Amino acid sequence: TDVPEIAFNNGETIPQIGLGVFLMKDKDAFMPAIQWAIDAGYRHFDTAAFYGNEQWLGEALKKSDLKREDVFLTSKVWNSDHGYEETKEAFEKTLSKLGTDYLDLYLIHWPADNYIETWKAMEELYKAGKIKSIGVSNFKEHHLDDLMEHTEIKPVIDQIETHPYFQQSDLVKYLHDHEIAHEAWSPLGRGSDGIFEDAVLKDIAAKHHKTVAQVILRWHLQRQTVIIPKSTHKERIEENFNIFDFELTNEEMNKIATLDTGKRIYGDPDDKE
Numbered sequence: 001t002d003v004p005e006i007a008f009n010n011g012e013t014i015p016q017i018g019l020g021v022f023l024m025k026d027k028d029a030f031m032p033a034i035q036w037a038i039d040a041g042y043r044h045f046d047t048a049a050f051y052g053n054e055q056w057l058g059e060a061l062k063k064s065d066l067k068r069e070d071v072f073l074t075s076k077v078w079n080s081d082h083g084y085e086e087t088k089e090a091f092e093k094t095l096s097k098l099g100t101d102y103l104d105l106y107l108i109h110w111p112a113d114n115y116i117e118t119w120k121a122m123e124e125l126y127k128a129g130k131i132k133s134i135g136v137s138n139f140k141e142h143h144l145d146d147l148m149e150h151t152e153i154k155p156v157i158d159q160i161e162t163h164p165y166f167q168q169s170d171l172v173k174y175l176h177d178h179e180i181a182h183e184a185w186s187p188l189g190r191g192s193d194g195i196f197e198d199a200v201l202k203d204i205a206a207k208h209h210k211t212v213a214q215v216i217l218r219w220h221l222q223r224q225t226v227i228i229p230k231s232t233h234k235e236r237i238e239e240n241f242n243i244f245d246f247e248l249t250n251e252e253m254n255k256i257a258t259l260d261t262g263k264r265i266y267g268d269p270d271d272k273e
């Protein structure tokens with residue numbers, strides 16, 4: 001399968017689907033999951049210093065047949081490592097754990113206090129070629145306005161909570177208007193609030209002979225969103241990738257747009273500062 005790519009504002013691109021590896025804390029489950037994902041066609045992995053599994057991801061990729069340049073690797077700087085020097089140190093640790101000499105994408109995980117100084121360190125690492133693209137996560141409009149006002153390089157992407165029950169239409173429009181790509185975390189809404197039993201989604205899924213998870217992920221793709229669904233189960237890893245052979249109609253896209261509840265599954269970024 002040829003995975004579509006989303007173009008960044010700096011000329012780089014990102015595969016539109018990757019495997020998210022948050023809460024994968026058991027190495028015996030982690031290592032095969034990465035290989036199943038590679039076999040299914042995933043070439044993009046989303047980790048973070050905070051997830052505590054960068055080292056395993058590095059090992060799993062080394063064991064695979066993939067070359068470094070065939071893989072898109074994202075990691076993130078954690079809140080306790082904000083600041084100029086701190087970020088440079090955290091980045092070196094991340095590189096060494098992943099066993100690589102560059103990252104495809106490095107993100108500020110949350111807009112904690114000192115993110116301007118953090119970003120300045122990231123700009124330097126970007127200019128030195130150690131990071132191909134730099135971006136943010138959990139930034140709202142006011143954080144992005146502030147960042148762009150006080151620093152030189154515009155973020156390429158914002159990784160935020162979005163799924164059919166929390167669509168963030170205003171922020172998504174802001175990102176589009178500023179040529180910042182939209183990446184969804186918890187793209188499946190983590191399966192919470194009965195999303196997999198949603199009547200509207202089930203009806204659309206039945207029409208396409210697909211699962212609700214596949215319909216949700218397809219909806220994201222058609223919204224030009226980058227997605228990083230997480231699973232450690234072989235069948236689900238494959239299922240989540242098998243979304244390139246059908247298309248939702250405008251009517252179905254519009255129906256899914258009505259499912260927004262405005263309710264987050266996790267904390268408001270403004271409470272994290």
Ligand code: NAD
Pocket residue numbers: 019020021022023046047109137138159184185186187188189190191196213214228229230231236237239240
């Ligand atoms: P998700 O929406 O990807 O849901 C994952 C859960 O849904 C799994 O644990 C599994 O129980 C279930 N699931 C997965 N595939 C399924 C399928 N086909 N059928 C039925 N159930 C299925 O939620 P997530 O793990 O929170 O988010 C994905 C990734 O986003 C994370 O791994 C991480 O990389 C990233 N993330 C980032 C942040 C951030 O602050 N930047 C926060 C949370 C998550």
